[in-house]
Amino acid sequence: MTVMQQHPNDQHAPNDLQRKLSNRHLQLIAIGGAIGTGLFMGSGKTISLAGPSILFIYMIIGTMFFFLMRALGELLLANLQYKSFVDMAHDLIGPWAGYYIGWTYWLGWVLVGIADLAAVINYLGFWLPEGVSFTPMGQALISAGCVLFVLGLNLLTVRLFGEIEFWFALIKILAIIALIGVGGYMIFSHFQAPEGAVASLSNVWSHGGMFPKGLDGFLAGFQIAVFAFVGVELVGTTAAETKDPHKNLPKAINAIPIRIILFYVLALLVVMAVTPWDSIRADKSPFVELFLNAGIVTSAIIMNLVVLSSVMSSMNSGVFSTSRMLFGLSKDGQAPAALGRLSKKAVPANGLFFSCVFIMGGAVLQYFVPNTLEAFTLASALCVILFISVWSLIMVCYIRYRKLRPELHVQSNFKMPGGVWMSYLVILFLLFALVILALEPDTLKALYVSPLWLLILAATYQLVYKPRLRKLQRELV
Template identity: 80%
Template structure:
């Protein structure tokens, strides 16, 4: 479907507009793979797993390549699919569409709350050691960030794409710069003020590649999974992407390269310059590398980069939640007001609705002033929801192959491994869910997560089912 070329500011269209170009899509796809989980969460993951974090990211990245290929094949098989909701409703049933839509919405709300905790953490970089933000100060900063992101998304989808393009570009250039600077330090034998010398041997000389054993390796998966939240973001942009047959495959196929470059190489250099035992669990290792090396100016610049990365994550989250609400409302599974578009062709009411819930994160900062504790709780709940969503995407693929074999035969973007690989990815996701029970903080999130299933089951029967019966009559 080609864009009409109409200006966003003209009369209110009834459909989302295809305003995201290949340039936007490629950078947003990369931005989805470089988020708060990498910049903020990798410090804790390193403390849990040590250098084996490199294998963790490679394994997860390998699985997610197949997940994204499955999603890409389904979306391109039917360009009328606007998001996961249409896909799940058509291939599994309305209950699946209801679950995946509302769970994706809540998942990104939780990402927003985790991002607010990360923002406070990063801003604390500029405070003296004996000072900290008051709970009220944290709440006000969080609220200001939400209002800023809301303003960006209310203008046009093209502006969203443009801002996200630059956010992503900053992240990419910063990580590439870190890799080159880290490489220079290693090859010149840079000695930090602490006495440690940059060397690749730092990676394995403190207990080997698996210093925390099998349990440490497994525990590392729980935070690392959060780093991949957003990689499926392309699935919410299908309705606003120009020439999806050409641009979606490009974005999906670039995933393995992105994982190796942005995750593996960057963390490899960080642990080569800074022995992993000296990396603080409650700080971004991307910033602590330069602090450890005594390069204060570079640390300040990198802290600004990771701060922009969090804003990018929130920006993408608010965008995707509003599109999910739009899809739910169009399917009669959410209040119809959320299906209305503004004169700029954006789901403004959905944006207000999502941001009001993310604003609860501002209150969360007041009651849980420990930013790392708040980040871990919100990110753990988020990962549980996303694991179920990723699992449903794979179930959709299996159903698609069974119900629509003719579309698979015609597809020019077939998923490698097909149905067999779908079951492998599902088994991995189940494995990831089980791992969440290994640590006390993530176990809490796992225990309370069934409450969301109860809420969805009740609202589906009480609010949605009567509406369907009424329409059938």
């Protein structure tokens, strides 16, 4: 590990990230990470692909991610010197793994930001008259404005970031609880929508059964469903800025199964009971459409504002995590030293600017691909491929930790259930998720493009990082 150089103009800037996030912040950031754009926008397309079997999809993915997060939790608590996945992979696997996981996680969140921009345009279209849409230039300008807004929020103190994310997440939680409550009332009162559909639990299975699209539809539903879980690992990137991690991290991680049941399974069960799955549009948020189909326009407007705040929350988290990842890479000499400098408020400002410049690429994408669902699918599919590789390496880190540091596992008070064999099972599931991306033409495009990133990383690692590492080792000798 290299020591970060202090810039002469930043003499009053701190040298390291500060532990300013409380348990309240951590719990809500963890929940916010579990309720992302993939749920609010992506679930419409997933329902159209898989029908009611989406409920089983979310339960399977949620179970696997619980074990992934338990493995990550044990690793982080075993060594509080780990600031992020970069340190963990660098230490347990090797420098190449730290380099790969850090830059891939960074690009993954940049793609999340680009997908979120597509979702913002889609949601803002709710306010336009029927048949009217934004021009490509209008979409690009709105996207640029969103990026600048999120950048401004993140340049403030980390405690303020935690506070903003706390309220963003709270809005999402209250909205989903309200949706479950209102939808539950509509089901038990047999509410009839203006076009004639009657709300009933039987709507879930009476339109072709639980697997109306067969095995192909069930498998195809995994891609966007996996995207909905991007961000659940945010707890890992906030560990270096969390007060009392031994107490607060386990609380946040152990609550994941409850969140999955409440925010995914129960919410989507209610949505499909009120509106039969085959009436839900792929290019709309089913959460907003539920109230519209029921003729409750005021509630639909409120829910649309909620899903907009959800997208901004996702972008806010993404920009935060990419800047911290760049900070970790810089400290290890795997990124320019400038990206490791902190502002007087202990914020990696250069990393924030760097990430936002690339997320601005989403504004360009909005201009050239004005079809928001197409842009969203392309960005989210590529994002899922990158995150699958990051999650897999986290599990490899756990397997290596169990082999290299058995004494730390024995001492751990937060052991991963199932241990090594469960780690292999999670890796097999992630490989399965990667394979099924080839089933759909739109996600197959992203699979074809993804090797380009491997070539870029391999070239920069060999030509830039390895020579720098050898030079550093000579200096130490």
